[in-house]
Amino acid sequence: MVALASSPGPTAPPSRREELARFERRVGSALEDLAAAVAEQRPPAPLPDVLAPEAADEDAGVEPAPTTLGTLFEAQLVRIARQVTVLHAAVSRAAPAARERSGP
Numbered sequence: 001m002v003a004l005a006s007s008p009g010p011t012a013p014p015s016r017r018e019e020l021a022r023f024e025r026r027v028g029s030a031l032e033d034l035a036a037a038v039a040e041q042r043p044p045a046p047l048p049d050v051l052a053p054e055a056a057d058e059d060a061g062v063e064p065a066p067t068t069l070g071t072l073f074e075a076q077l078v079r080i081a082r083q084v085t086v087l088h089a090a091v092s093r094a095a096p097a098a099r100e101r102s103g104p
Contacts, residue, residue: 027081
């Protein structure tokens, strides 16, 4: 979220600030679940649609959902979504191994 700190300033249109707030809540919830999954040695919950790999993976030919935000700002959101996706994949892979190490 640091990457977005300077983007939607107080002069940004309300729709842009609202969209960022929704995105921030989704990312925050996903990160909280990832932290809990690590602590509890369990797989994380599925990512919200806006953060799902296909929504963030331009290489797959799937564009993120259209937004009212500017192009640079959208690129920053896609980058954050990709980073959360990488973390999600890592936690998903680590959960079974952590359970095996800790035993029944």
